[in-house]
Amino acid sequence: MTEEIATGLLEASIERVWNEHDGEKRIAAIAALYHPEARIYEPERSITGHAAISDTVACVLADMPPGFRFEVTGPTLGHHGVAVTRWKGGPPGQVIVSGADTVHILDGKIHEHWFFFDPPQPR
Template sequence: MTTDNIDFDHLLRSNLERVFNERDDDKRRAAIAELFVEEPVMYEPTDIVQGRAEISRVAANLLKQFGPTFRFIPDGVAVGHHGLAHLAWHAGPEDGPVAVTGADVAEIEGGKIARLWVLLNAQKSK
């Protein structure tokens, strides 16, 4: 499969919505199996997470930590070519202030996310 045929926007938006916004463990695991290669790696600012089960665990913990209305919202359209894609996002409670902004950068192999870098923007000082 060439990367010219990949819908980068759909892939990265699905990752936000179906993995990092999904509170149901079974639905999240099914989405990860569909969207990620068998042995994915996720690079967070403070950790390297390996494997589908660990990515699911991290997503579940984030949602528990930040409360029942916390959501990741895509900003604009994901862009990509030659196996690399980028999607900016913001996150926070629904109808509340933005808590964090950042972007996901993904390396795509065979139409699935192989490696995902979670980049957080610096917090603005008040």
Template sequence: MSETTSTTRGAAEPDYDKLLRANLERVFNERDADKRATALAELFVEEPVMYEPTEVVHGRQAISTVAGNLLDQFGPTFRFTPVGRAVGHHGLGSLTWQAGPEGGPVAVTGTDVAEIMDGRIVRLWVLLNPPAA
């Protein structure tokens, strides 16, 4: 560490892995809208924003709608699965994932990047990897 670099100890870091895995499992893999709404209330701030490649989504209800529509679109066995552990520091975390039918081929891969404040997701960026050639 150089003389001009210092460290600051602030609030404890959130458990990035637990939070981002819960987002995949309890929001984006949850087919029951009421359970998904409960998870969103626990995991996200009151007015979160989600940035997808094609749109910006505002609010818990809108995020729930996106998640439900994805699950409906891709069928009853479609699931998001984490790849490795989430990493993060200073309120920014990321988790790599893959998705497809359970037991089937991987249809899409990507990374969720989240801004986290007081243990809850404030903003979520969904980054999709280009299809394999």
């Protein structure tokens, strides 16, 4: 597996899945990018399968203010079927959440996706 495949899948998941409010477009992107048995790991839970991933994204985005988007702050690095990148999320000009993601690729799709969140910054 090339570095470009792993890093491309990770960046595409942030853009096409984690920023997508339309459920039909999101589930199509999940099917294109995530393995059928994909698992997501957050600090407090794990989620398995396309429908559960889509439901999780919908809940995350519903809790965010208008204009909220995730964006890669990179660089995105990868090798041997694993990629990692840094990201931030918020409406334009504001960062509400930030962290890093790591994915493991299997059969050309994201099989495991880990989320690491930075501690909240004092306001």
